[in-house]
Amino acid sequence: MDDSDRRTAKTSIPVLEERATVSKRSVTxxxxxxxxxxxxxxxxxSEMLQSRGASVERVPKxxxxxxxxxxxxxxxxxxxxxxxLEEVLVVEKRLLLKEELHIQHYVKDVPYTQEVTLRxxxxxxKHSDGDLSKPD
Incomplete structure (x- = not known):
């Protein structure tokens, strides 16, 4: 090739390109x-509880x-x-008071204890800082 051919010939210049890559890693x-x-x-x-009741007494009349x-x-x-009351048959009908119920009311305090479980x-x-230079 002569000098004129060399001038007309194309010269290639290589082009470099850099690319970034991203990666992940676990760090404690x-x-x-x-x-x-x-x-x-x-x-x-322990608590005082009340017990209520009644006694009944029959009183004949x-x-x-x-x-x-x-x-x-x-x-x-x-x-x-x-x-x-009771109706009784006589020559005429009469009302007979057979008996009365006498009811006495009472209130009695009764001590009461129970074991209960409370939770x-x-x-x-606990927190401790890890070593940031070591990956998992």
């Missing part, structure tokens, strides 16, 4: 641990009463009196 930055435990404690609980105005339920000295949760949190 710290460790946190949580411990949870439950404590159970027994406690005695056996006498006639006015059919137009029979005895009604009444209270005397804290006792509730309930008349119990309490405790949590312990």
């Amino acid at each position: 930055t710290g460790v946190t641990t949580i411990d949870k435990h439950v404590e159970a404690q027994n406690h005695l609980v 056996g006498h006639a009463v006015d059919i137009e105005h029979p005895p009604e339920v009444r209270t005397e000295n804290g006792t509730t009196i309930v008349p119990v 309490n949760e405790n949590v312990v949190i």
